[in-house]
Amino acid sequence: MAEEQYFYYKDKSKKIIPDPDKNKHFLAKKxxxxxxxxxxxxxxxxxxxxxxxxxxxxPAGIVEKAQAILLNINDGAYDLRNKINNLTGKEWTKFTCSWFIFNALQSDLQEERAVTKETQAHPATFSPTMISDFINFFTKEGDIVLDPFAGIGSTLVACKRNNRVGYGIELNKKYFDIILQRTPEFKNNIFNEDCRNIDKLNLPLINYSISSPPYWNVLNRSTDGFKKEREEKGLDINYSDQAADLGNIDDYDVFLQEVCSVYFKLYDLLADGAYITIIVKNIKKGGKMYPLAWDIARILGQKYVLKDEKIWIQDKISLSPYGYPNSWASNILHHYCLILRKE
Ligand SMILES: C[S@@+](CC[C@H](N)C(=O)[O-])C[C@H]1O[C@@H](n2cnc3c(N)ncnc32)[C@H](O)[C@@H]1O
Structure with missing residues (x-):
């Protein structure tokens, strides 16, 4: 029977293979x-x-210097000094690409439908699979993750799937109830509240936050097929009619100020070194672009360190002939995932 092999290194062709020296395996086991x-x-x-x-x-075959472990060689090695997450170097590197293409997954929609009975209960939800990638990069198992604009809970579902502790705040009672149904294990961590009161909820120290605020009042202004189709099906066309719903603020500057106030308050609840991700878009109104994503990044940069942007591209949405035949108007099919840090 072949002897157990406990020590691997990288050969000249950069392939991870067992070290040919038997003594190293003995030492590696110890x-x-x-x-x-x-x-x-x-x-x-x-x-x-x-x-x-x-x-x-x-990698160099020096067993005494080894700091990393391997489970499945194809997934790469996990460095025991990893401060941020549970990823191997290979998985870490994959996530660092500054853009990604992601379209809603059928498996996520089915999971959502099983609870909501109709797949489109909320007009703008994310796939927990996409959120999982962020959570898996910015946290370790058992960490606390907060979504202050929780919607129907894609962040909390991602937490449940990945063994993180989810917290969420959502204004609309209907969506709040859906979160409770999807993630009953977090029932004590979910608040049916205005997230501008985030500092009054006795939240624990947060290790990471990922969220997507309303994209200003775009849902109220929408005139396209999306709105008509939802109206015909009797589905929500905006988040609510409540004045506290930030999606109902018409003045751009007031909206910006209110959204940023939530993230400024969140700053004080974050662990030192914690990251936050805000998923947002630049917006068009009356033939003019309002750089919502860039404005949020600029304002929050007064307190947080703006670390980066990761661009999310949706490539399965059909294009509309906006502007034709008079003027330029793009179909905006990308979002900015802003990455900020409390440093
Ligand atoms: C873009 S959606 C988030 C969707 C969520 N990421 C999901 O996948 O289900 C924004 C959410 O913010 C909520 N919201 C708006 N104003 C709020 C406020 N003041 N406090 C808490 N939630 C609010 C809306 O009801 C809406 O569900």
């Missing part, structure tokens, strides 16, 4: 046992649960 005894809290559960299959990894 180091792995020690890691399991002394650093158990640092090991993500997927490795802990499969510890008998875990290998030690050091």
């Amino acid at each position: 180091i792995l046992d020690e890691i399991f005894m002394t650093q158990k809290d640092l090991i993500p559960s997927i490795y802990k649960e499969n510890w008998n299959r875990v290998k030690l990894y050091q």
